[in-house]
Amino acid sequence: MEFDPALREEVKAAIDGKTKPVGSLGRIEELAEQLCLLQGTTRPNADSCGLTIFAADHGLADAGVSAFPKAVTQQMVLNFMGGGAAANAFAGAFGVTVRVVDAGVENPVDHPNLLVHRLGPGTANSAEEPAMSPGAVADALDTGREFGASWGFPVVAFGDMGIGNTATCALLIHKITGQRLAPLVGPGTGLDAEGVARKLTILRKAASRTGKLQPMQALSEYGGFEIVMMAGAMIGAATERRLVLVDGFIASTAALIALTLEPELRPAFVFCHASAEPGNKALAQHLHAEPLLDLNLRLGEGTGALLAWPLVQAAAAMMNRMASFEDAGVSGAH
Ligand SMILES: Cc1cc2ncn([C@H]3O[C@H](COP(=O)(O)O)[C@@H](O)[C@H]3O)c2cc1C
């Protein structure tokens, strides 16, 4: 993603010309600059935001890597459709439109508003065998791209639902970045120390099934449908120059995949919050991400991205509503 140096200068001058000491709005100024460059204007549009939640099951969940049973994925999809999840509550509070995609929940959900692109009844158990076929990886990326490119919001967020997906993400990060596995494995939905130790044993077995992998091979070996589809959606949205609000550990793993495949799209990505899932720290460092918020969240669904949406609105308001020194007749610095 290339930016015209003249635009860069113009944006910087517009931000510094607002009636405030230079740099005094801190990260909001950085966000404003990012949004302006992405949209090619000093008058950016952050009028609306859409959240897409991708849901799917993980065969690995049957091996005992989560504090909750697999059935919760489907039950939470129904909860999203009924408007009762945390993501719905936050989206409702902030005027964000929500849509939900079944990318491969074990048991299909019948609901008129659910978007369905099922890649199977959940992935296979990656401790024993490849999670998904290379064809399913390609399908998930293509479908995700289409979802991301075609939804006309200037700002987009992505959420996940898939019991066992913190385990899948630990394996993906380990295989894609080469970081050690143990620090990437955490409590997820709330495993105790013994549960985390059991999760690590299962993930070591899964990791030892394969050697060094290319990123696309890692996706096929470890899945999951919703993570790969989310990565595709991030690529599709960023390519259309939509601002991509990245949620916590799961969405950051999808961002890792997206940016491994398309590194030039990095200027479209905003890392919204520092998930309390321990592996997120190393992942954020790898991505050179400095998350905007640190609220001890560890939920997913896009909740941390939704909380950052008002900050994006503030950045746009700074550009569109604030007077310049010249407009307001305010004296500049000595
Ligand atoms: C009721 C409930 C609602 C959730 N919403 C998101 N997650 C989150 O928890 C799961 C990942 O954690 P693990 O890898 O430990 O299974 C994902 O589904 C994620 O979206 C939830 C989990 C539960 C139980």
Ligand SMILES: O=C(O)c1cccnc1
């Ligand atoms: O940060 C996340 O995305 C997360 C953390 C724990 C469980 N589910 C999701």
